[in-house]
Amino acid sequence: MPFYKFGHPSLAEALQLLHPGAVVSTPDQLATILLDQAYKKSIKVLTLTLAGKVVTLVTDGWTDINGQAVTNYVVVCSNLTFFLDSAYTGTQAHDVEFLTADVMRVIAKYDFLEVGAVLTDNTNANQATWKVLQEQNSKTFFHGCVCHASHLLVKDIVQKIKWVDALQSGCKALVSFFRKHHKMWVDLSACLKEQNLCVLAKPGDTRWGSFLACFSTVLAAESVLCLRAGFSLPSLCCVCARVSHRKDEDAEKNGDTCTTQ
Numbered sequence: 234m235p236f237y238k239f240g241h242p243s244l245a246e247a248l249q250l251l252h253p254g255a256v257v258s259t260p261d262q263l264a265t266i267l268l269d270q271a272y273k274k275s276i277k278v279l280t281l282t283l284a285g286k287v288v289t290l291v292t293d294g295w296t297d298i299n300g301q302a303v304t305n306y307v308v309v310c311s312n313l314t315f316f317l318d319s320a321y322t323g324t325q326a327h328d329v330e331f332l333t334a335d336v337m338r339v340i341a342k343y344d345f346l347e348v349g350a351v352l353t354d355n356t357n358a359n360q361a362t363w364k365v366l367q368e369q370n371s372k373t374f375f376h377g378c379v380c381h382a383s384h385l386l387v388k389d390i391v392q393k394i395k396w397v398d399a400l401q402s403g404c405k406a407l408v409s410f411f412r413k414h415h416k417m418w419v420d421l422s423a424c425l426k427e428q429n430l431c432v433l434a435k436p437g438d439t440r441w442g443s444f445l446a447c448f449s450t451v452l453a454a455e456s457v458l459c460l461r462a463g464f465s466l467p468s469l470c471c472v473c474a475r476v477s478h479r480k481d482e483d484a485e486k487n488g489d490t491c492t493t494q
Contacts, residue, residue, distance in 0.1 A: 239263060279308075279315055280345055286310050287349035290317075292336065294327060294354070302327075306339045308346060317343060332362040337369075350374040355381050387444060401436060401444055403467075404451045407458075408435040424457055 238244065245257045288310040297303055302325075306318040318339050325331055332353075340348055351366065353359040355377035363375035391397050411418045411433065422432045430453050434446035451458070459465060 275315075279343075282313065283308070283310055283315075283346060285347075287347050289350040289352055290336070290339065290346075290348050291352045292339075294322075304335065308343070308348075309352075327356075327358055329358055329361045329365060332358060333365050336362070336366060348373055350376065352376060352378055354378055355385060384442070391444065401447065404447050405436050407451060408433045408447065421454075421457070421461070424461075425454055428457065430454055430457070 239257065240260045245255070248255045248257060288308045291307050291309055292304060294302065294304050302322045304320050304322055304327075305316075308315050308317055320335070322331075336351060340346075340351075349372075351363075351373060353362070353375075359377065363377075366373070366375050391401055411421055412435065425432055431450050433454060434443060434450045436443040436447040
C-alpha cells in the first residue's frame, strides 16, 4: 500500500469499524519510524539479493500528471528489478553536466552495487553523457535503450514513406479529436468496450510500439467510427487532420506557443 494512503479517511473509518475509537497516525507522524524501517529493510533485501552480481542501472526521464519533470533510477539484474531513486528536477535543464552528476550521485549512493552498465534514452545530451562517464568509469558500459532506438528508427522510416506518414498523422489527429471532446470520448470508449474492443491509442514520441497500437485500435474500431461520423475511415482521418492543422495555424497567428498534440 502506498505510504500516503495512511492519511486517507477511509482507512480510519475501516479501522474504527473493527476497533471503535481507534486513531490512525498521520503519514508525517509515521514517517520518522515506519518509513525509515521500510527503507532499511529494502536496502537489506537489495544488498543480500544482488551481492556478488553485476547489475545494470537504468534511468529514465518522464513527466508526471502535473507536468513536473521526474527522473527515475532502477537497477536490473537478470529478471529482477529494484527501484532505487526518483527526483523532481524542476527547471533544471537535462544537459550533459546535470545528467553526468546525477548518474554519479546515484552510483555513489548505492556504492555496494557492482554497476556493469548504465542504460539511458538515446537523446543527444545522453549520448554526450555516455562519453564523459565512460572516461571516468572504464569498467562500466554506457549505452542507449534498444527499445527507444527501435522506436526512433520506425519513426524515421514512417516519415520517409509519405502515405504512411499521412496515415499516422491522420490517425493521431483522429484520436486527439475524440480525446479533446470529453463526452464524445466517453461515449466512444463505452461503445468500444461493449464490443470488446480497446480504446483508441494515441502515438507518442516516447511510447514504444505506440504507432502500431494506434493503427491497430483505429482499424479495429473502423465500423464504430464510420457509423458515428458518417464518413469512411480515410475521410474521417483527413477531416480530423485538417481541423488539427487549422487550429495550429490559428494558434500561430494569435501568437500562442501551445500547439495541438
